Each structure stands twice: as structure tokens, then as C-alpha cells.
Amino acid sequence: MKQWTHEVEIDAPIEKIWNLLNGSLENMQKIMPNVVENTPIKITDEGVGSVYRQKYKEGNRVEEYEVETIEYLDSSTYKKLKVGFTLANMFDITAFYELIHINDEKTLFKYTVTNRPLKWFVKFLLLLSNKKVVVEFSDRVKQIAESEA
Incomplete structure (x- = not known):
């Protein structure tokens, strides 16, 4: 398993950034333009355990998978979504x-990604990976949030 973390200060209110992560599909697509669908399957009152069917377009291919909320907290000074x-x-x-x-x-804004290979032959791909994608995503969140603040 590999893990990457990046954090950045964003000149925008916490709620503005939260809406990009936890809001509508339209808001989500501002920071994740390849997500083409985010349909609720199961919604819980506390957030944890909620499941969404998400579709992600990469080139001509569309991947479909279920995204489960593992952690969720929405307070005025600290927010987290895993x-x-x-x-x-x-x-x-x-x-x-984390906000x-x-x-x-x-x-x-703190962003942490973990990636665990499920097949032996993809383990070497993780050896070649770095945190570039995590940094680029964090920078995109910063850019969009600050442009809309």
C-alpha cells in the first residue's frame, strides 16, 4: 500500500471549499472534471455508510464504481470526508x-490518498508512482476555490 499527503492554505472560506467536495455533481466536476455521474445509492443521516455510484471518464473509457463514505464530519471549524x-x-x-x-x-486543505493493489501484477505500478497527482489535485482545489471566493 502507498500513501500520499499534501496540504495547502487556500484563500477561501471553509464552506466554499466544502461545497466543492460535498456538494452537487456540478460543483464536484469543477475540481474533478472526469467524474460524469455521482448517483446516490444509499444515504445515511450521519454521512458515514452513504454509497454513491460514480462514473469516471478517462479518454473513451468510462469506469463505474461505488464510492462509500468511511468518515464524515461537518463542523464550522473542521470538516472531513473520507x-x-x-x-x-x-x-x-x-x-x-480535511478542511x-x-x-x-x-x-x-489536507488531501491524503491511499492505494492498495489487489492483484500481484499491479504492485510494481505503485513503485513507479509519486505524489504528483495529489499535488495537482490540491492545487486545482485551491485555484477553483480562490477564483470563486
Whole structure:
């Protein structure tokens, strides 16, 4: 299993960033443009245990998988969302988003991804991977949130 973490200060209110992560499909697509569907399958009152069917387009291929909410907290000064899914029956992936209120116009965004290979022959792919995708995603969240703040 590999894990990557990146954090960045964003000049935007915590709620603005939260809406990009936990809002509508339209908001989600601003930071994850390849997500083409995010349909609720099971919604729980506390958030944890909620399941969404998500479709992700990469080139001409569309991957479909179920995303389960593993952790969820929505307070005024700290928010967290951790989701997990299996991609192409080859990787178990978790994405963990944390938002920490610094002041009314500044938020600390932490993004952590874990990737566990499910097949022996894809383990070597993880050896070649780095945190570039995590940094690029964090930077995209920063750019979109600040442009809309």
C-alpha cells in the first residue's frame, strides 16, 4: 500500500471549499472534471455508510464504481470526508479530505490518498508512482476555490 499527503492554505472560506467536495455533481466536476455521474445509492443521516455510484471518464473509457463514505464530519471549524472505492478490480483507493478553519477567509486543505493493489501484477505500478497527482489535485482545489471566493 502507498500513501500520499499534501496540504495547502487556500484563500477561501471553509464552506466554499466544502461545497466543492460535498456538494452537487456540478460543483464536484469543477475540481474533478472526469467524474460524469455521482448517483446516490444509499444515504445515511450521519454521512458515514452513504454509497454513491460514480462514473469516471478517462479518454473513451468510462469506469463505474461505488464510492462509500468511511468518515464524515461537518463542523464550522473542521470538516472531513473520507471515501473508499475499488477501481477496475485492481486497486482499493481511499481519498481523505480535511478542511481546517484558519480564519473567515483562509482554510487549510489536507488531501491524503491511499492505494492498495489487489492483484500481484499491479504492485510494481505503485513503485513507479509519486505524489504528483495529489499535488495537482490540491492545487486545482485551491485555484477553483480562490477564483470563486
